[in-house]
Amino acid sequence: MMVRLSAAQSCPISGGLRPDSSRWLALAAFSLTLALMGPKPAYANGNHTHIGISLMAIDLLPEGDLKALVSDPALRPMLINGTIFPDGGYAVSHPYGETAHWEPYQRKLVARVRAGCPVPMATLECRQKFAFLLGMASHGMADQVFDALYMDAAKKHDAANWSDELLLGFDTSTDVLWVAERGGIEAPALWLPMTELLATFAEVGLKVEATTLEDGQTVLLLIVLGYGNSAGKDPKKVAAAKERYPWGAAHLLDPHTPGSPPSEAKVVASYWRQLWSEWAEGAQPGLEVLATLPSQGGGGLAADKADPASTVAIVLSRGIEAASVQDSALELVVGGTVVPGDRNLFYGQDSHVLRLRPKAAWPSGEVTLRWAAGGLKSFDGHSLGKSGQVSVAVGPATAVEPGLPPPGWSLSPPPTKGVGGDGGGDDGGGCQASPARGASATGRSAWALLAMALAGLWLWPRMGSRDAAIAP
Numbered sequence: 001m002m003v004r005l006s007a008a009q010s011c012p013i014s015g016g017l018r019p020d021s022s023r024w025l026a027l028a029a030f031s032l033t034l035a036l037m038g039p040k041p042a043y044a045n046g047n048h049t050h051i052g053i054s055l056m057a058i059d060l061l062p063e064g065d066l067k068a069l070v071s072d073p074a075l076r077p078m079l080i081n082g083t084i085f086p087d088g089g090y091a092v093s094h095p096y097g098e099t100a101h102w103e104p105y106q107r108k109l110v111a112r113v114r115a116g117c118p119v120p121m122a123t124l125e126c127r128q129k130f131a132f133l134l135g136m137a138s139h140g141m142a143d144q145v146f147d148a149l150y151m152d153a154a155k156k157h158d159a160a161n162w163s164d165e166l167l168l169g170f171d172t173s174t175d176v177l178w179v180a181e182r183g184g185i186e187a188p189a190l191w192l193p194m195t196e197l198l199a200t201f202a203e204v205g206l207k208v209e210a211t212t213l214e215d216g217q218t219v220l221l222l223i224v225l226g227y228g229n230s231a232g233k234d235p236k237k238v239a240a241a242k243e244r245y246p247w248g249a250a251h252l253l254d255p256h257t258p259g260s261p262p263s264e265a266k267v268v269a270s271y272w273r274q275l276w277s278e279w280a281e282g283a284q285p286g287l288e289v290l291a292t293l294p295s296q297g298g299g300g301l302a303a304d305k306a307d308p309a310s311t312v313a314i315v316l317s318r319g320i321e322a323a324s325v326q327d328s329a330l331e332l333v334v335g336g337t338v339v340p341g342d343r344n345l346f347y348g349q350d351s352h353v354l355r356l357r358p359k360a361a362w363p364s365g366e367v368t369l370r371w372a373a374g375g376l377k378s379f380d381g382h383s384l385g386k387s388g389q390v391s392v393a394v395g396p397a398t399a400v401e402p403g404l405p406p407p408g409w410s411l412s413p414p415p416t417k418g419v420g421g422d423g424g425g426d427d428g429g430g431c432q433a434s435p436a437r438g439a440s441a442t443g444r445s446a447w448a449l450l451a452m453a454l455a456g457l458w459l460w461p462r463m464g465s466r467d468a469a470i471a472p
């Protein structure tokens with residue numbers, strides 16, 4: 001088993017964790033069943049890829065307090081835990097996963113955490129929670145951008161051997177390819193802001209237990225990341241993934257392909273800046289266009305509607321109220337004339353990615369997308385603050401990468417005060433090496449790790465046999 005547990009601090013999580021071998025053996029058995037026979041969870045980006053996107057987004061942030069905060073190595077385990085957290089619900093077949101992907105939950109969670117962490121964030125615990133929240137935000141946004149653009153294109157280009165099976169699906173396969181190219185992530189210690197997570201699930205009317213959240217997170221940390229680390233180093237599995245998804249494999253690291261992880265990272269960085277501005281200033285900037293794909297001055301639009309590359313997408317800073325997506329809110333202009341287009345709010349209510357395609361084909365030349373102030377509304381009542389536009393070329397690609405903010409993006413630079421806290425006087429509320437109850441570095445009992453190890457021993461050879469063959 002390739003998973004290695006970090007020796008970093010293990011933060012006790014609210015509610016505690018008691019050694020319970022029967023529960024963990026049951027969890028291990030469930031994981032096996034899921035992998036071998038069960039339905040395929042909808043992971044979208046694989047979780048190594050999700051983490052990679054969050055780490056790339058850090059590099060894309062402008063120098064300043066936000067970048068300094070989220071670059072802190074002490075916060076990396078929390079950023080990673082938050083980045084994978086939403087998929088834990090799928091891993092244990094509980095609806096908390098789906099809920100955790102979306103802003104109606106995430107915004108309430110942000111408000112709850114912020115209420116206990118006034119600016120400046122003087123304690124390490126507050127900064128840890130903020131890093132976790134950034135990770136969650138990265139995950140939800142990345143899934144939408146990836147699915148709306150990259151996976152949508154791959155479904156056409158790689159249709160011949162497309163699979164929805166757990167270990168052969170596009171998400172798992174691209175995650176294997178990501179690890180092969182970029183390296184995998186060692187699982188950090190489990191860390192969850194449990195009190196706030198549970199209170200916010202209760203606030204939105206979802207019943208879930210702390211043990212369920214711990215179970216989901218543990219499956220992600222040990223089984224899902226462990227599989228990626230193992231398969232990404234296995235030449236046979238890497239070759240099989242490339243053979244099954246040749247287009248997806250060839251463009252995965254291409255920053256010019258809309259929806260690829262490098263373009264997702266740009267969107268996530270913009271989203272983080274928006275969230276940071278709101279957090280640090282206590283302001284509500286309202287609704288903005290975070291990014292467009294292609295970017296202003298970019299190109300590579302295909303003319304034919306049937307080609308996924310004909311899509312112009314805009315990404316909004318808050319989840320959108322579907323009923324507000326009217327033709328009058330977004331105009332497509334070619335040669336000074338408004339032309340008809342199809343509008344699609346990908347994933348519908350509360351989602352951020354709005355796709356536009358021609359009714360039949362784009363005329364040659366340049367397509368301009370205009371949006372009107374007040375023309376779109378978020379799920380929580382914010383209106384688009386100002387009008388704007390981007391122009392992109394039909395035809396050959398340009399050097400401008402997709403995923404950049406539009407001209408005149410109004411978000412102010414991140415504030416320069418109130419970050420970093422006391423420089424070590426507060427240890428974050430007891431986030432120290434976990435000593436109690438015979439717990440391991442993950443805070444789990446030895447029984448739990450034994451169960452996971454047994455699961456791994458069962459899982460690995462069977463994973464190898466399942467993706468050995470690709471339909472010709």
Ligand SMILES: [Zn+2]
Pocket residue numbers: 042043044045086087101139143
């Ligand atoms: Zn997801």
